[in-house]
């Protein structure tokens with residue numbers, strides 16, 4: 583159930599011309615968008631985007647049709663997944679994700695200034711966006727899954743949008759820090775997302791993310807966790823070399839370290 587009062591407040595924040603208008607862009611042509619009532623509009627390619635309960639649907643027409651017809655096995659699954667690892671106190675996953683949250687926060691907070699604009703790509707139910715919000719950092723939180731986005735209703739300093747990680751609805755070089763934790767293992771073409779994250783990062787800005795590695799504990803994840811969905815259509819655990827190559831192919835070097843008791847790689851890219 584969507585809290586309509588909170589959703590209305592979100593919409594009012596969104597309609598005000600402020601920091602969000604300096605970030606959001608057309609997912610197709612990347613030009614700035616105009617906001618007008620319950621739509622957003624791209625003056626450059628003339629595409630109209632709906633704003634539904636305060637959250638804009640910033641998906642290209644090309645992607646939207648097959649996505650909503652459930653024709654894309656991987657993306658259509660994540661459109662509908664119901665998995666809130668920030669709240670389920672029973673699962674082992676809950677402990678793991680909160681530990682991961684603090685390790686990630688300690689790595690990324692040194693790159694933040696009070697005026698930083700942050701982008702959380704594949705934010706889910708707001709594990710990392712939540713801690714940014716509590717510390718008053720202006721954050722654009724993107725996810726394909728609207729249910730996950732609505733779990734964050736009411737968080738201050740957060741602008742949410744339904745979006746695809748491979749086609750970010752964000753203007754070129756508009757963001758100081760891009761975050762993507764536990765996202766690219768769900769993407770069939772992570773190189774496209776790496777290029778998009780580089781495109782939207784300001785010169786001098788940073789990209790930080792994490793991904794499960796080849797630790798043997800991942801093989802028993804489904805037995806150990808009661809909250810992990812067992813029917814994910816695509817999940818790829820990366821080697822250190824694969825993460826280094828991913829960023830090298832995108833045109834930059836990544837600093838890679840192990841976090842979460844050696845179960846995940848954390849990368850830091852300086853643009």
Ligand SMILES: [Zn+2]
Nearest residue numbers: 608611624627
């Ligand atoms: Zn456009």
